[in-house]
Each structure stands twice: as C-alpha cells, then as structure tokens.
Amino acid sequence: MEWKLTREPLASLAADAIIVFHTEDRESTQGCAHEVNQALEYRISSLISEGEIRGSLGEVTILHNWGKIPSKRVLVTGLGKEDKTDLRRLKNAVAEAARKAQAVGIKQLGIDCPFYMIERYNSVDVIQAIVEGVELGSYQHHSYKSDIKKKEMEVVWLSLDELPQSVFEAGIERGQVFARATNLARFLAHEPGNYLTPDKLAEQAKQIAEKRGLSIDIFTKDRLAEHGMNGLLAVSRGSANPPRMIILSYYGAPDSKEVLGLVGKGVTFDSGGLQIKPGAKMDTMKGDMAGAAAVLGAMDAIGKLKPHCNVIAIIPACENLTGSDAYRPGDVLQTYSGKTVEVHHTDAEGRIVLADAISYAKRLGATKLVDVATLTGAVVVALGYETAGLMTNDDEWGHEVKTAARIAGERVWELPMYDEYEAYVKSEIADLKNDAGSPAGAIQGGMFLKQFAEDTPLVHLDIAGTASSGKNNGIHPKGATGSSVRTLIQLAMRFG
Incomplete structure (x- = not known):
C-alpha cells in the first residue's frame, strides 16, 4: 500500500473512492464533507435529514458519484459526537471505512483529514492515526485456501491543504511502522x-x-x-x-x-x-x-x-x-x-x-x-x-x-x-x-x-x-x- 499527499480538494480527486466524515451532533456537513456535499447537489444533506446518515461512530454509508465528481464513490463515515472524537475513535472509524472500501474492491482511496482534529491534536499524531486506521482496518488474515483471491488497496491519497510535507512524511512513517509491526504480530x-x-x-x-x-x-x-x-x-x-x-x-x-x-x-x-x-x-x-x-x-x-x-x-x-x-x-x-x-x-x-x-x-x-x-x-x-x-x-x-x-x-x-x-x-x-x-x-x-x-x-x-x-x-x-x-x-x- 502506497501513501501519497494531495493538496487538491477531495471533491476534485480522481480515485475509486473518497472518505469524508460526519458527526452525529451536526445537522449539516462541514469541511471537506461540505464541499463534496455541494458537488453532489446536497445528496448527503438529504440523507442526513432523512436519518439515513446519522454520523454514529463507525457508520459507513457508500454513495455513488452520479457523474458529479471524479471519484466513483463517497464513503460518508461517522465519528460519533464531535466533542468525544479522539485519536482512538478516529482510528477506529477510518478502519471501518477502509475495510468496507476494500470489500467492494477499491484500489485507490482518498481520505479527508478533519480540520478540527488537526486543531485539537498534534498533526503528526492525527496523520499517524489515519494511517494506522487504514492499514490495521484493511488487514486480512492469510488463508491456506487454494483458490483465495485477496482484495487489496494499492494507493491511498491523504488530502492536506496547508500542513508541511515533513509533517505528512513523519506521520506516514510512524503510522506504517506501528501498523505493520502490529500486522506482523497478527x-x-x-x-x-x-x-x-x-x-x-x-x-x-x-x-x-x-x-x-x-x-x-x-x-x-x-x-x-x-x-x-x-x-x-x-x-x-x-x-x-x-x-x-x-x-x-x-x-x-x-x-x-x-x-x-x-x-x-x-x-x-x-x-x-x-x-x-x-x-x-x-x-x-x-x-x-x-x-x-x-x-x-x-x-x-x-x-x-x-x-x-x-x-x-x-x-x-x-x-x-x-x-x-x-x-x-x-x-x-x-x-x-x-x-x-x-x-x-x-x-x-x-x-x-x-x-x-x-x-x-x-x-x-x-x-x-x-x-x-x-x-x-x-x-x-x-x-x-x-x-x-x-x-x-x-x-x-x-x-x-x-x-x-x-x-x-x-x-x-x-x-x-x-x-x-x-x-x-x-x-x-x-x-x-x-x-x-x-x-x-x-x-x-x-x-x-x-x-x-x-x-x-x-x-x-x-x-x-x-x-x-x-x-x-x-x-x-x-x-x-x-x-x-x-x-x-x-x-x-x-x-x-
């Protein structure tokens, strides 16, 4: 799995799928999710108002693009209550989304980095949590079946608007080392x-x-x-x-x-x-x-x-x-x-x-x-x-x-x-x-x-x-x- 940095908004990223976040105590989208919502002509807002997207922790709703954005799918991922969202919850939510993306055959994935998490925590730690979430959540135990075919993601794009390249690289390295050591133990x-x-x-x-x-x-x-x-x-x-x-x-x-x-x-x-x-x-x-x-x-x-x-x-x-x-x-x-x-x-x-x-x-x-x-x-x-x-x-x-x-x-x-x-x-x-x-x-x-x-x-x-x-x-x-x-x-x- 290769990690790449993108400075462009996820709404304009050409990938198999993108992950955006929603919290259960908000009636409307914010940040990157809001931009994608606008591009999709407010379809996310409609599902929120109808109660189909609640924003509960680990909830993942897959939407298609209706030809409105380059990415084929959008995974709206719940983080639970915003004031309770910490790095552990972010990691688990990302893991659920990554597992679902992999299950439907996603090869290239883009991920939003929630701005309020960057404001609340050290930026390197937030990036590390996202990397661990993807690499731990998408891990598949090996099998001795003769006809097994694993679905594996190839590239993950992390959307960071203003953070320095060095911060991105430090978070990616630490996240990969921690996740891959855990996967070795698994x-x-x-x-x-x-x-x-x-x-x-x-x-x-x-x-x-x-x-x-x-x-x-x-x-x-x-x-x-x-x-x-x-x-x-x-x-x-x-x-x-x-x-x-x-x-x-x-x-x-x-x-x-x-x-x-x-x-x-x-x-x-x-x-x-x-x-x-x-x-x-x-x-x-x-x-x-x-x-x-x-x-x-x-x-x-x-x-x-x-x-x-x-x-x-x-x-x-x-x-x-x-x-x-x-x-x-x-x-x-x-x-x-x-x-x-x-x-x-x-x-x-x-x-x-x-x-x-x-x-x-x-x-x-x-x-x-x-x-x-x-x-x-x-x-x-x-x-x-x-x-x-x-x-x-x-x-x-x-x-x-x-x-x-x-x-x-x-x-x-x-x-x-x-x-x-x-x-x-x-x-x-x-x-x-x-x-x-x-x-x-x-x-x-x-x-x-x-x-x-x-x-x-x-x-x-x-x-x-x-x-x-x-x-x-x-x-x-x-x-x-x-x-x-x-x-x-x-x-x-x-x-x-």
Missing part, C-alpha cells in the same frame, strides 16, 4: 500450530534480527539444560517439538545503564497438558503465543525506528502437550532463579516458562521489565475483551506503561497486587505453587511472576481477552489483533 498469532512450532518462531525472530540489525541468541534444548531453565524444559516435555529461548537485543543508548526488558509468552500450542482443556475452541490455542508475537512485532518496529534506548527481548517458546514424558500435577520444578515450583495445574504453564525468562532478562541487565502473555481466562471474566489486565510491583513503572498504552490507543486496567495475595502462590513443599484455583485468578499469575522479578520493576500485561477478536471491530479484524504491540513501541520510544 500474522504470527494466526499461524496454525503445525506451521509455527517453537523452532519456526525462532526462525521468524532471526529474520527480524537480520532485517533490523538486532543481536540474536537462541537457546536450544541442550543450552536450556546447561543453564538450568527447568521451567521451560518441563512444560515442553510432552511435545516432540523441542523448546527454544529466543533473545533479541537492541542497544541504541550505549551510554545508558537503563535496559528495557520485554518478555513474551511463546506457547505455540497449548492443550493444557495432562489436565487437558475442553475440546471446544482448543483450536484457538495456536494463539497462546500472542505475547511472543507482540514482543517480536515491537522489536521489528524498534529496529526500524531506532529510538535512543536499550531493549532486550526474551521469548520462551514451547508447546504444552500430553506426551508420555509430559510434566505432571504434583511435580516440583527448580527454575533458573533457583526457586522451586510445585505444579498444581499443568494448564497454568505460561507463568512457569515466563519465570525462567524474567530471571534471565534480569541476568542480562534488564532494569525495567514488561511481560506480555495470554495468561488467564480469569482476566476475561474480570475485564472482557476490550481491556488488558495490568499488574505491577512498582507504581511509577506501572504509570509509565499505562501512559504508553493510552498514547497508543490500547486499553489497560490495573488489578491490585497486595501482599495478602501472596498466600495464593505459597506451597507447602516448594517455594511457590503455580495455581490456587478460581479466586483472584488473574492476580495469582501476576503474584507468581512478581516473585521472579523481585526488586526489579515489573509490569505484567495479561492479554488473554484482547489478543483475539470474535468479529471485525474498528481496527481489529476477526481473529488475532496484535494486542500490546503499539504499547510496547511507545514505551520504548519514551524509555530513551
């Missing part, structure tokens, strides 16, 4: 488990490292054993596909001792182990590596943007299956940190593999940590599918991650980690246990991981609800969403 999380094994995930990381000039190290099974990473080794024992520990490094601030550690859960398929999950929807467990996908997507963008910061990414990759050597309830594991873990449930495997990764990130010099994981169904019960759970052992660091998420337009909500919750992870025969049943299920995961971060500031993001969408919704297509990628990129840019 691609990985959507891959079937037989296509994306731990070894194949490591190959994907190698490709990113080569493309972006990142350092990479990959631990195979033997090296994991040498380092005593028995948590990751135990979870992987039921699978014929051996585990990998993937380490990516970016040092953009060699003068700084501060190092951001990103840890992503990379369980490429999760059956639940011996305490196997129900069969219904087990096929979706190919996405249990969405945390790893988010970290890889973020590292791809960090390598492209080259912020002034240092970042280490650690991805423990394995499968949790039911083979003859699978780890068992009641087993006691000695993790890389030296702490022992009693296994109460084999489907609480994510926190076990993350424990080794968090400890190793600290060993490599990480001074601040964020882990991203599809860790618990309990976070879905608590927060649904719109918001990721955030837990932290450091209020200041937690606030910084929440700020990055807000700027990125991704919703997080903090759950408490009071000392009293530690009772849930105490074991009678080991240092810790990995599960204590239903109460505070999401918080249990955070409290467990906190024991391995110790005094290092940690934010735990539980994305079990946000990693996948059950339907097309704004920037999210049905399926893998790429949750947390843009938050991690923003965090790295602010970390420098």
